[in-house]
Amino acid sequence: MLRVAFAGTPEFALPALAALLAQHSVVGVLTQPDRPRGRGQKLAASPVKLAALASQLPLAQPQTLSSAAARAPLEAWRAQVLVVVAYGLMLPREVLTLPPLGCINIHASLLPRWRGAAPIQRAILAGDSETGVTIMQMDSGLDTGPVLLQRRLAISASHTSGSLHEALSILGAAALLEALEGLAAGTLRASPQPLEGVTHAPKIGKAEARIDWSRDALGIERQIRAFNPWPVAETALEGETLRILEAQAESAAIQPPKDDKSDHPGAIIAVQDDFMRVRCGRGCLRVTQVQRPGRRPVAVRDYSHSVALTGRRLG
Numbered sequence: 001m002l003r004v005a006f007a008g009t010p011e012f013a014l015p016a017l018a019a020l021l022a023q024h025s026v027v028g029v030l031t032q033p034d035r036p037r038g039r040g041q042k043l044a045a046s047p048v049k050l051a052a053l054a055s056q057l058p059l060a061q062p063q064t065l066s067s068a069a070a071r072a073p074l075e076a077w078r079a080q081v082l083v084v085v086a087y088g089l090m091l092p093r094e095v096l097t098l099p100p101l102g103c104i105n106i107h108a109s110l111l112p113r114w115r116g117a118a119p120i121q122r123a124i125l126a127g128d129s130e131t132g133v134t135i136m137q138m139d140s141g142l143d144t145g146p147v148l149l150q151r152r153l154a155i156s157a158s159h160t161s162g163s164l165h166e167a168l169s170i171l172g173a174a175a176l177l178e179a180l181e182g183l184a185a186g187t188l189r190a191s192p193q194p195l196e197g198v199t200h201a202p203k204i205g206k207a208e209a210r211i212d213w214s215r216d217a218l219g220i221e222r223q224i225r226a227f228n229p230w231p232v233a234e235t236a237l238e239g240e241t242l243r244i245l246e247a248q249a250e251s252a253a254i255q256p257p258k259d260d261k262s263d264h265p266g267a268i269i270a271v272q273d274d275f276m277r278v279r280c281g282r283g284c285l286r287v288t289q290v291q292r293p294g295r296r297p298v299a300v301r302d303y304s305h306s307v308a309l310t311g312r313r314l315g
Contacts, residue, residue, distance in 0.1 A: 003027050005079035008048045013085035015173035028058040028077035032088050065095050101183050103138040106172040112193045115143035116201035121161045124226035130154050133172040135179040137190045146190035148179045160228040211235045213266035213315050217249035217283035235314045246289035266315035274301045
């Protein structure tokens with residue numbers, strides 16, 4: 001059993017913290033300061049803070065770790081290893097070298113592919129067939145540290161960033177325990193990341209959620225999956241914003257004939273069963289779930305009962 005300090009902030013970090021509590025001695029938790037959230041912009045605790053308080057763990061929320069005073073709680077915990085999962089603060093050299101076994105990070109990609117803030121969304125957007133988790137020894141770079149182990153996961157056509165996020169958080173927690181066991185026994189050695197295959201996953205911007213119907217249908221489908229549950233892909237129907245939560249690209253073999261009304265990208269060709277067929281720059285998209293401003297998400301079948309859709313144009 002190791003003395004482990006933990007640094008994390010969002011829900012993605014919770015399975016790892018729970019796994020550590022079950023098998024190791026968690027001596028303290030670092031998490032981001034409370035932030036304004038919601039319509040009222042009231043200060044709210046992070047998911048990791050709530051979990052730490054529920055388990056009565058020592059807790060610190062420094063704005064930065066650059067000062068000796070901010071690092072004092074971590075030093076006092078005398079951890080053998082610091083586990084970092086989506087913490088959100090850069091670790092200075094003084095922190096990286098503090099625990100005897102170093103600082104271990106769970107990253108939601110197969111490094112060196114998708115270094116950065118949004119590896120899950122970028123993998124879906126790029127059409128990757130698989131992703132995974134990397135357990136690595138942290139260094140001063142951004143996701144550049146040597147790899148302890150990796151575990152792979154296939155990306156299915158039904159994965160959204162939300163469902164893939166959940167699957168990878170569980171996979172990462174199991175991989176973390178395996179890595180810590182190897183470190184404690186001295187049987188696991190880190191290997192430098194290869195120089196080939198480096199890609200970067202910059203933070204998602206809300207502007208990326210706007211659908212460009214001149215793109216191919218498969219690319220738009222990936223955009224919708226990648227941005228569910230946030231920021232959610234969106235378009236407009238005659239001036240009103242319409243969020244698209246679920247859609248599937250049609251096979252290239254299933255292409256309806258074009259006419260003057262349906263030839264333009266974004267044209268709603270027809271409403272059939274539980275979807276509306278939308279013309280794209282290449283191919284068609286079957287949209288099955290939408291959301292109007294201030295309303296709950298609804299199936300297109302229900303949406304079409306209140307809004308005439310066929311022959312209108314999105315965008």
